[in-house]
Amino acid sequence: MATMKDIAKLAGVSTSTVSHVINKTRFVSEEISLRVNNAAKELHYSGPSVLARSFKVNRTKTLGMLVTTSTNPFFGEVVKGVERSCYQNGYSLILCNTEGDHQRMRESINTLLQKRVDGLILMCSSLEGERIDVFEHYPDIPVVVMDWGPMLFTSDKIQDNSLRGGYMATQYLIESGHTDIGCITGPLIRHQAQMRYEGYKRAMNEAHLRFNSHWIIESDFECEGGYDAFMKMHHNGTLPSAIFVSNDMMAMGIINAANECGIQIPNDLSIIGYDDIHIAKYMSPALTTIHQPKYRLGQAAVETLLKRLDTQMSDTQVIQLEPTLVTRNSVKILPYNN
Structure with a gap:
């Protein structure tokens, strides 16, 4: 050699x-x-080998990422942004799946730290509010969290403006002539679900529209949850003319359930989702939704980690990316009653 x-x-x-x-x-x-x-x-x-160089410069050029398994392709689209950004910056990515399990999350963090990753990205929103003591023993390892609520450890944070997104979705339904508007939320113990619901309530209150408790149902951000929530709403009696659904996966379940019940979207019921996952435009009808910049979320997480590695920043950062409205075919424009 x-x-x-x-x-x-x-x-x-x-x-x-x-x-x-x-x-x-x-x-x-x-x-x-x-x-x-x-x-x-x-x-x-x-x-020289990557490992030998890393001992010299104290870098392994590797980042670790923890993500919770979900059928929602939203997570995969964010990971794609992380992975591409790592590649462009000469870094490798080790991806761990926590499956929503606290113990598995802790073991995965320990494993990544033992592998001497330069930084960690956490995308495990079901575990928000957890105290992760191991970080106290590795104060020099930067951590970025995504899609997470209040944290009990020091980290930078990347998030979308869910309050604004929920407000925009509901406001669009109101501007389209709807006054009877329901909401299917995600789990309200989760920060992003709560903020989207708060956005819905703010738009309704500003327009002086009434809330119907039968039209507000908490669900789980999954297809099955959307399906079950719609069936419950349907069995409660009269349906609203429109529903703000807090993510596209639940909207997909609602479209399926409505079809089974002989309810046409958007002629009988208008639907607006949230996330703008890749398949949203291929649903039938194509889903009007709030676009969350998933690729940019992943990219921003990597950029923030690398910036912290290269500079001596003392204050933690919260980087908020703004949602946008994507109009397709699932919302019916109603004539205004003057």
């Missing part, structure tokens, strides 16, 4: 010059750099 000494001999330079060219630690003229690189190529020099 070729060494820097072999390259130096072939290129006619000192070993230290070879080191500066390969590690980019000092300016070397273009002519000498070319000789060194050509010699390295000729000798099939592969360079």
Whole structure:
């Protein structure tokens, strides 16, 4: 196996010059750099191992990410943003699935820390409010959390503006002529679900519209939950003319349930979702929804970690990305009654 000494001999330079060219630690003229690189190529020099370099610079060029399993492709789209951003910055990503289990989450964090990852991204919103004591023993490892509520440990935070998103969704239904508007929420113990519900209530109150308790149902952010919530609402009696559904997966379940009941969307019932997952535009009808910048969420998480690694920031950051409305075919425009 070729060494820097072999390259130096072939290129006619000192070993230290070879080191500066390969590690980019000092300016070397273009002519000498070319000789060194050509010699390295000729000798099939592969360079020091990643592990050996990491001991020198105290970096492994690896990030860890914890995510909770869900059938919701939202998570996969965020992971794609994380993965692509890692690749573009020369980092590797180790992905761990917690499956919503507290013990598994703690064991995964311990495993990642033992592998000497440079930073951690947590996307386990079902575990919000958890105290994770292990972080106290690794104060130099930066942590970014995503889609999470109040935290009991120090970290930066990336989130979408769910309050504004819920408000925008409901306001669009009101602007479309609807006054009887229901809401199917996610689990209200979760911060993002609560904020989307608060946005719904704010828009309803501003428009002086009445709330019907039969039209407000808490669910679980999954297809089955949306299906069951609609069936419960349907059995309660008269349906509203429109429903704000707190994510696209539940909206998919509602569309399926409505079809079984002979209710046409949007002619009989208008639906607006949240997230704008990739398949939303392929639903039947194509789903009007609130676009959450999933790829950008993942990208921002990596950028924030790398910035903290490269600078001595003391204050934690909260980076909030803004949602946008995507109109398709699941909301009927009603004539206004003057």
